[in-house]
Amino acid sequence: QCLLTYLGYDPGGIDGLDGQKTRQAIRDFQTAENLGVDGVAGEQTAIRLKDAVWQDRFAKDNIVPSSGQPPDLPDWWSKYKWFAPSEFRCPCGKCGGGIEKMHEGIVAEANALREYLGVPIVIVPPDGHSGGSGYRCQSYNDSLAGSVKNSRHVQGKAVDIITRGVPDEKVEARLAQRKAAGKIRYWYRISPGAHHMDIE
The missing domain is CATH 3.30.1380 (Muramoyl-pentapeptide Carboxypeptidase; domain 2)
Structure with a gap:
């Protein structure tokens, strides 16, 4: 959950529990990383999570203003x-x-x-x-x-x-x-x- 949070995914908080939001965050990460999508942080997913942190591969920013367009950032x-x-x-x-x-x-x-x-x-x-x-x-x-x-x-x-x-x-x-x-x-x-x- 810590790594998912750091990368910008939403596991629903850091509580050590394998809840629905955590499984969805894992699925989102697996999809982004072209892994098999099962919502389980198995060996391949764990390795890829650590690699993503090491290489700063963050989740795509999903905050879109009410205008429907992403903000222009400096x-x-x-x-x-x-x-x-x-x-x-x-x-x-x-x-x-x-x-x-x-x-x-x-x-x-x-x-x-x-x-x-x-x-x-x-x-x-x-x-x-x-x-x-x-x-x-x-x-x-x-x-x-x-x-x-x-x-x-x-x-x-x-x-x-x-x-x-x-x-x-x-x-x-x-x-x-x-x-x-x-x-x-x-x-x-x-x-x-x-x-x-x-x-x-």
Whole structure:
């Protein structure tokens, strides 16, 4: 499930269970990789999953705005190998995602943190509502308890990240270093394994 999520497939969360959404995500991956499609992560599928992660063969971005056309994304997206643009989409499911509104500086910082930690970071989980967040449309932002009207998420200048398997102290030490260097404006721990960071 972790590898599927990292590649942009939707196993319905990372819970270790072989549920319907996990099997569908495996089938989607098998189809994309021209494997036999059975929804089972057998030996060939497992090998191909690891290869896909190693070679950054991400799932095709399936976020299409209400206009029916994919957004025109700036060329700078291609510089950041650890994230697909779809990972920064608004989780509301109504606004078209807003990934074209993300600021390069925050994507660069998320990428740098991923490089430093050496493990995948989740920005917006596949279910869209489990703690991570990149861009937020104003309507979605307003619907969240505790959000502020002038949120940097609405400006495309903030991310909430999920770092499973990494001590919070390690993440926070790095965020503090980046803040001291003037690379990020503000950060805080949302909950264990989840942090917010934003830029000017």
